Amino acid sequence: MIDSHCHLQEFEDLQAVIGNASSAGITGMICCGTDVESSKQVIQIAKRFESVYATIGVHPESNDDPLEIENLINFPKVVAIGECGLDTDNPREIKLLKMQVDLAKRHNLPLMIHNRKQDKKILEILGDYPKVILHCFTGDMVFMKECVKRGWYISFGGIVTFKSSHGLRDVAKAVPEDKLLVETDAPYITPEPLRGTRNEPRNVKIVAAKIAEIRGTSINQIEEVTARNARRLFGIA
Numbered sequence: 001m002i003d004s005h006c007h008l009q010e011f012e013d014l015q016a017v018i019g020n021a022s023s024a025g026i027t028g029m030i031c032c033g034t035d036v037e038s039s040k041q042v043i044q045i046a047k048r049f050e051s052v053y054a055t056i057g058v059h060p061e062s063n064d065d066p067l068e069i070e071n072l073i074n075f076p077k078v079v080a081i082g083e084c085g086l087d088t089d090n091p092r093e094i095k096l097l098k099m100q101v102d103l104a105k106r107h108n109l110p111l112m113i114h115n116r117k118q119d120k121k122i123l124e125i126l127g128d129y130p131k132v133i134l135h136c137f138t139g140d141m142v143f144m145k146e147c148v149k150r151g152w153y154i155s156f157g158g159i160v161t162f163k164s165s166h167g168l169r170d171v172a173k174a175v176p177e178d179k180l181l182v183e184t185d186a187p188y189i190t191p192e193p194l195r196g197t198r199n200e201p202r203n204v205k206i207v208a209a210k211i212a213e214i215r216g217t218s219i220n221q222i223e224e225v226t227a228r229n230a231r232r233l234f235g236i237a
């Protein structure tokens with residue numbers, strides 16, 4: 001199965017972490033840059049490990065220039081722009097996001113979107129661009145439906161396993177099967193029951209199991225469907 005969003009550049013014991021993932025049956029990992037330096041790192045990791053693919057971008061917390069990202073775009077295994085998005089609606093963040101939307105459009109690449117309660121702005125800025133992943137989705141039913149209408153993919157991570165996430169589980173149940181993705185955001189957002197420990201891509205199985213439980217289907221079905229969706233979206237084998 002495929003972990004649609006992680007940050008392998010944060011692990012010092014990379015070889016072991018990728019070994020753990022592979023033993024758990026994780027055949028693909030989408031490793032996301034958050035600034036110019038980490039985008040260069042994820043390209044190197046993708047080069048080194050067959051199962052790893054890279055996304056390159058500038059997170060709203062960074063002040064790097066997205067134009068520097070464009071120099072990296074033609075490296076092999078770069079499958080998306082991001083992660084990029086909004087923590088707030090301040091003009092600096094909006095400008096940063098708009099530049100990366102433009103970059104994705106010019107190169108016909110998917111956008112890996114980070115969104116902290118800026119639903120309206122995200123819809124407005126991304127418009128009808130169809131190649132979008134809402135990573136670590138935490139929005140409500142109305143927003144999910146708006147996203148799906150535009151052809152966007154909804155990726156769920158560890159938050160869907162948290163006790164308090166009742167509303168999010170209702171959303172996860174309602175996402176059309178062909179728009180569903182799963183992720184870890186490792187080393188962050190460890191799923192239940194492992195909270196308090198470091199998150200790793202192998203834990204995407206826990207997320208998949210929770211989604212299967214919510215949707216009343218088998219883990220196998222969720223693994224298959226989400227892997228198929230990720231391959232289609234990212235254009236990977």
Ligand SMILES: [Zn+2]
Pocket residue numbers: 005006007032083185
């Ligand atoms: Zn992330």
